[in-house]
Amino acid sequence: MAYLALYRAWRPQRFKEVVGQEKTVTALYNAIKEGRLTHAYLFSGPRGTGKTSIAKIIAKAVNCENIEEGEPCNQCSSCTDINNGNFMDVIEIDAASNRGIDEIRDLREKVRVLPAQGKKKVYIIDEVHMLTTEAFNALLKTLEEPPDSVIFILATTEPQKIPDTIRSRCQSYSFRRLTGTEILERLEQVAASDNIELDKEAGQLIARRANGGLRDALSTLDQIYSYKGKVIKKEDVLDVLGLVDELFLARLLEKVLEQDTAGIIEMLATALGEGKEAQQLARESALYLRDLLLYTVMGDKADFIIVTEAARPLLEQQKSQTNQDQLLEALHLMMDTADKLRLSEGNRFILEVAFLQMAQIFDTEAPVVQPTRPQAQTVQVQAGNKSARLDAREVLWNRLLAGVKEKNIPTHALLVPGKLLGARDDVLYIGYKKGYRFHKERMEEKDNRELLENVAREIFKRNVQIQFVFLDDEQYNDIIVKKAIEYFGEEIVEIKD
Ligand SMILES: Nc1ncnc2c1ncn2[C@@H]1O[C@H](COP(=O)(O)OP(=O)(O)O)[C@@H](O)[C@H]1O
Ligand SMILES: [Mg+2]
Ligand SMILES: [Zn+2]
Numbered sequence: 001m002a003y004l005a006l007y008r009a010w011r012p013q014r015f016k017e018v019v020g021q022e023k024t025v026t027a028l029y030n031a032i033k034e035g036r037l038t039h040a041y042l043f044s045g046p047r048g049t050g051k052t053s054i055a056k057i058i059a060k061a062v063n064c065e066n067i068e069e070g071e072p073c074n075q076c077s078s079c080t081d082i083n084n085g086n087f088m089d090v091i092e093i094d095a096a097s098n099r100g101i102d103e104i105r106d107l108r109e110k111v112r113v114l115p116a117q118g119k120k121k122v123y124i125i126d127e128v129h130m131l132t133t134e135a136f137n138a139l140l141k142t143l144e145e146p147p148d149s150v151i152f153i154l155a156t157t158e159p160q161k162i163p164d165t166i167r168s169r170c171q172s173y174s175f176r177r178l179t180g181t182e183i184l185e186r187l188e189q190v191a192a193s194d195n196i197e198l199d200k201e202a203g204q205l206i207a208r209r210a211n212g213g214l215r216d217a218l219s220t221l222d223q224i225y226s227y228k229g230k231v232i233k234k235e236d237v238l239d240v241l242g243l244v245d246e247l248f249l250a251r252l253l254e255k256v257l258e259q260d261t262a263g264i265i266e267m268l269a270t271a272l273g274e275g276k277e278a279q280q281l282a283r284e285s286a287l288y289l290r291d292l293l294l295y296t297v298m299g300d301k302a303d304f305i306i307v308t309e310a311a312r313p314l315l316e317q318q319k320s321q322t323n324q325d326q327l328l329e330a331l332h333l334m335m336d337t338a339d340k341l342r343l344s345e346g347n348r349f350i351l352e353v354a355f356l357q358m359a360q361i362f363d364t365e366a367p368v369v370q371p372t373r374p375q376a377q378t379v380q381v382q383a384g385n386k387s388a389r390l391d392a393r394e395v396l397w398n399r400l401l402a403g404v405k406e407k408n409i410p411t412h413a414l415l416v417p418g419k420l421l422g423a424r425d426d427v428l429y430i431g432y433k434k435g436y437r438f439h440k441e442r443m444e445e446k447d448n449r450e451l452l453e454n455v456a457r458e459i460f461k462r463n464v465q466i467q468f469v470f471l472d473d474e475q476y477n478d479i480i481v482k483k484a485i486e487y488f489g490e491e492i493v494e495i496k497d
């Protein structure tokens with residue numbers, strides 16, 4: 001038996017099967033019933049919200065041999081040919097492909113040719129914003145003098161990229177993201193009719209992660225079904241999508257708010273140990289913070305992405321422990337971190353230090369800190385986005401210094417002139433500039449090095465090595481230091497004389 005992807009099998013075949021998009025559906029349905037269709041439409045909106053589906057319903061409705069009350073019959077040869085993609089007069093063009101551009105070029109002559117099979121030719125041009133200027137001009141000429149027997153339906157996810165000249169010749173409809181509830185209802189309907197046992201929570205999770213797109217939701221259901229079979233629980237969704245459980249995220253933030261850095265590092269270690277990706281942890285934490293921020297602003301009206309009933313009590317408690325400025329800053333921090341992790345193939349330090357930074361954001365005990373910049377002549381740090389927040393390097397360096405100071409004042413004095421350059425593969429790189437050879441060499445001695453390594457181990461809960469380098473040594477600067485500082489992403493460390 002040929003397997004048909006759920007999202008295709010469940011393409012709405014008539015107006016009344018479309019989920020949401022009520023205004024668009026009503027307007028078009030009435031226009032068809034009353035014979036008032038115009039010759040050009042522009043459908044804009046996010047992917048998977050019904051643009052192509054409605055375009056095809058229109059194509060069927062204008063060619064159907066037994067149209068009933070404005071709906072295509074889906075039985076006649078025109079309807080079935082259109083449904084199977086075999087109808088000569090319904091022409092789908094993907095503007096994102098080279099072929100699409102060629103097809104637009106020939107459009108002016110081709111549109112003059114009368115329909116071969118049906119009553120009207122329907123051109124469905126997808127991702128129309130991708131057309132070249134030349135192709136837009138060709139399309140514009142056609143739209144300026146449209147033949148009676150042709151309807152154009154242009155679809156786009158980026159309407160702002162469509163020239164006004166084109167837009168003004170079309171009737172525009174914007175498609176909205178579907179709500180979590182609308183998507184959930186459809187998922188449940190699909191599951192029931194395909195004998196899939198979809199847990200309520202599992203369905204909710206899929207619906208929320210689809211970000212308003214029904215196609216994505218159905219594809220996800222398909223994917224989980226093919227891995228896990230006919231019984232789908234919340235854990236299956238988390239597992240297949242590599243997501244982190246909301247309660248884990250809520251407890252992680254709880255540790256952050258409690259300034260329990262050991263607890264944070266342990267939780268991260270557990271999640272990483274279970275095979276979660278560092279980038280995913282940062283991304284999911286950002287989404288959790290987003291939910292919390294939304295909750296503080298809108299209360300129960302918030303449309304949560306992560307939080308369901310399970311994490312609600314913790315969310316409520318955290319609302320009273322934080323303010324919006326902190327949440328916004330932490331949210332930015334986690335989004336930046338997810339970005340960095342994408343570029344760095346998931347260096348674990350980036351994640352850990354970001355959480356230590358986050359703890360600092362929520363530290364109400366701490367005085368308002370301005371970043372203390374290293375001496376400008378030696379090391380210039382250019383942060384990608386400057387804010388009052390201490391950068392990752394400073395947060396970690398301050399922790400190392402404080403930890404060493406607690407254990408041994410003379411060692412602390414040796415460490416102070418150093419700079420934390422970065423970290424890579426569980427090695428921290430600390431640089432000394434010229435004139436501090438004595439300090440560097442003393443730090444390299446067993447006792448001092450071990451003391452520092454102990455402090456690092458207390459922070460990261462695992463063995464971390466320390467490598468000391470001379471900042472003036474060209475060779476080191478070029479190879480080791482530059483490699484090490486890649487850890488800090490876009491921040492550039494420039495080493496001068
Ligand atoms: N509004 C909707 N109502 C019902 N199903 C939808 C809707 N939007 C998307 N879908 C589902 O997603 C699939 C792809 O939708 P499509 O119309 O091609 O989206 P778009 O063209 O906006 O990217 C459809 O086959 C259908 O299964
Ligand atoms: Mg489409
Ligand atoms: Zn028909």
